[in-house]
Amino acid sequence: MVDRAPPNSVSKAGLLRKLPFVLILAAAVLGAFTLREHLSFAALAENRDALLAYRDAHFGLAVLAFMLGYVVIVALSLPGATVATLTGGFLFGVFPGALINVVAATIGAVAVFLAARAGFGQGVASRIEAGGGAAARLQAGLRENEWSVLLLMRLVPAVPFFLANLIPAFVGTSLWRFAVTTFVGIIPGGVVYTSVGAGLGEVFARGETPDLGIIFTAPVLLPILGLAALAALPIALKALRKGT
Known part of the structure; x- marks a missing residue:
């Protein structure tokens, strides 16, 4: 005889899986209204001396603290990602600033991806595939050329x-x-904005x-x-092969 989980426990498990993504959305909305002034270029200009002093006194901790802040900004979709990239260049130069920025942004993006996939992704993907139509064709095309x-x-x-x-x-x-x-x-854009930050x-x-x-x-x-164009080349070649 197969034991089945009670309906209440199944629904609670589903809610728990959705909770991280719901919290991300709530933080994004709240941050858009409350943090925009604090995560701005003006705030960076105002606090630049304190930031440089802390970096010079505690370089390793400065790197870790900056990366943590950048990950939180991206993971919670808070305003200020561009300013954070500029700050990375300002504090750490083009290198290792660009590497620090790209790694932190990637970690934050992965956090959002995992939260969305755990909460809704599997169900949405299954429904798209089962529903057919244009959405299913788009899904199949993306998977074919991921x-x-x-x-x-x-x-x-x-x-x-x-x-x-x-x-x-x-x-x-x-x-x-x-x-x-x-x-x-994100490396090309990250390097460009980090280099801008390095010249701040x-x-x-x-005063500009x-x-x-x-x-x-x-x-x-x-x-x-x-x-x-290079990234799109495999897609074009596949399309040409299908057309011949």
């Missing part, structure tokens, strides 16, 4: 970072592929704000688009 599509989502920021963490969780993407493509795909000392001295539009200039944008 590496390329996931890289494109990171290299070309047409999809907001938060949604780029959720969509793979809802269509059944593997954790390994999600983590690797996130890490690799001069920007502060002039950093030019974040640098990523849309030809010397920066064209190489990123070239990488995106």
